[in-house]
Amino acid sequence: MTATALTLTGTLLQAQQVGDTAVGAGLNTFGPSLHGEYRAAPNLGVRGMIMGGINESETFDIEDYEVDGKAEIGGVAVFADYYPLVNAWRVSGGLLLSNTEISGDFVGPESFEGEIALKNDIAPVITTGFNTEFAPGWSFSGDIGVVISSLEASSDSTDTAVQDEIDSLNDDLSDLPVLPYAGIAVSYRF
Numbered sequence: 353m354t355a356t357a358l359t360l361t362g363t364l365l366q367a368q369q370v371g372d373t374a375v376g377a378g379l380n381t382f383g384p385s386l387h388g389e390y391r392a393a394p395n396l397g398v399r400g401m402i403m404g405g406i407n408e409s410e411t412f413d414i415e416d417y418e419v420d421g422k423a424e425i426g427g428v429a430v431f432a433d434y435y436p437l438v439n440a441w442r443v444s445g446g447l448l449l450s451n452t453e454i455s456g457d458f459v460g461p462e463s464f465e466g467e468i469a470l471k472n473d474i475a476p477v478i479t480t481g482f483n484t485e486f487a488p489g490w491s492f493s494g495d496i497g498v499v500i501s502s503l504e505a506s507s508d509s510t511d512t513a514v515q516d517e518i519d520s521l522n523d524d525l526s527d528l529p530v531l532p533y534a535g536i537a538v539s540y541r542f
Contacts, residue, residue: 370394374491376539381499382452383425387537389433389483397433397442402426404451417460425452429477440484446477448499464509466518470531475501477533493537498530 374389382403391397404426411420431446453469479497486492503525507518 372541374539374541376491376493376537378493378535378537380495380535380537381531381533382427382448382450385535385537387539389539389541395435395438397435399431399433399444399446401429401431403429414458415460417458419456419458421454421456423454427451431477431479433483440482442481442483444477444479444481444495444497446479448475448477449473450475450499458509462509462511462514464507464511464514466505466507466509468503468505468525470499470501471504472501475499479533481535489540489542491539491541493539495533495535497533499533500530502526502529503531 370391370393372389372391376387376389378385378387380401380403383406385401385403387399387401389397389399404424406423406425408423409421411418413419427448427450429446429448431444433442433444435442450470450473453467455465455467458464458466477497477499479495481493481495481497483491483493505518505521505525507514509515509518
């Protein structure tokens with residue numbers, strides 16, 4: 353009975369029909385996003401996103417170093433959406449090409465550059481979420497999931513102590529082989 357109720361409720365919440373195209377904007381782990389969607393079949397859709405535009409700079413001190421730090425967040429992604437119950441709920445898989453990185457110029461006993469970024473430039477993404485219509489033509493969607501890539505630190509320093517710190521940091525970062533992903537969006541279909 354519960355499955356029947358979920359199926360009936362979900363069918364009423366269906367946001368798009370076959371052949372519908374939608375454009376929208378949202379906010380996710382990689383910043384503000386613009387996206388396009390296409391419903392290829394009642395239970396299949398594809399999405400593309402451009403995310404980011406967040407660039408921050410800050411100067412601060414760490415131990416004996418003055419650091420000119422920069423954070424850039426963003427990327428592009430493509431997803432295949434599967435609606436197993438042909439309703440608002442979806443399971444998605446895709447690929448992320450990230451340009452997200454945190455970098456810094458270190459000036460002190462030695463001058464060098466350091467960076468932390470996704471280990472894989474192109475990383476798989478797995479999510480689950482929903483896409484539901486809230487007014488004629490307008491829909492609201494949300495997703496949670498993981499990016500299958502750890503973070504990795506690097507440096508151009510030739511100092512063995514700095515490289516030992518980088519190796520230790522990378523050992524710690526590799527303990528988390530996935531990164532969380534979450535996003536919400538509003539779109540208009542036509």
